[in-house]
Amino acid sequence: MSGIAPDMTEYAVPEGGLGLKGPVERPAPGSLPLRGDLAHIALAGAYLAAHYVIPHLHAVGAAGAGLRLTPREDAEVFATLAPGSRFELLDVAGEWAWGCPGPQGPSGWCRTSELVPAKG
Numbered sequence: 001m002s003g004i005a006p007d008m009t010e011y012a013v014p015e016g017g018l019g020l021k022g023p024v025e026r027p028a029p030g031s032l033p034l035r036g037d038l039a040h041i042a043l044a045g046a047y048l049a050a051h052y053v054i055p056h057l058h059a060v061g062a063a064g065a066g067l068r069l070t071p072r073e074d075a076e077v078f079a080t081l082a083p084g085s086r087f088e089l090l091d092v093a094g095e096w097a098w099g100c101p102g103p104q105g106p107s108g109w110c111r112t113s114e115l116v117p118a119k120g
Contacts, residue, residue, distance in 0.1 A: 011040075011041045011042055011054045011055065012041070012054075014041075014044050014045055024046065024047060029069050030067065030069050030078055030079070030105070030106050030107060030108050031106060031107070032047070032100075032103070032104070032105045032106075032107060033088070033090055033099065033103060033105060033107035034047050034049060034107070035049070035098075036049070037049065037050050037051065038050065038051040038052065038053050038090065038091060039051075039052055039053070040052070040053060040055060040088070040090060040100065040103045040107075041053060041054045041055075042103035043103060053090045053091070055088030055089055055090050055099060055100075056088070056089040057086070057087075057088060057089075057118040058086075058087045058088075058089050058097075058099075058115040058116060058117055058118055059084055059085065059086065059087060059115065059116050059117075059118050059119075060081045060082060060083055060084060060085045060086075060087050060114060060115060060116075061083065061113070061114050061115060061116050062083050062084075063083065063114065064080055064081060064082055064083050064114070065080070065081040065087065065111070065114035065115065066079075066080050066081075066110060066114075067080070067106060067107070067108030067109065067110055068108050068109045068110070069108055069109070070109060071093055071094075071096035071098070071109040075109070078106070078108065079106045079108065081101065081110070085101060086101050086102065086118075087099055087100070087101060087110075088100050088101065088102060088103075089115070090107075092112065095111055095112055095113065096109045096110070096111060096112065097109065097110055097111070097112045097114075097115055
């Protein structure tokens, strides 16, 4: 169903000690896959989070997906992802999935029903 290619990007836990060398400006909500409690593993050297997640690759379903800043039906859709495009799943809460097309963002919540597993 999805035309997404197998994941050619591999994310790994960085070696050595992780730490920030000084203050880092926090990006705007929805711009990067970064929350206070977790972040995409690719951001581990640049942003501090309680947990870093290696994403599970999915694809956006045939109807597309709308990204929201909160997992609520009445939340405004700030970005729309095209059918068949890449979605890196980082967290699930009930019927909502939080993730991004890649570590460069944008990031947000969409319905899990708007996603399909990537074919590999």
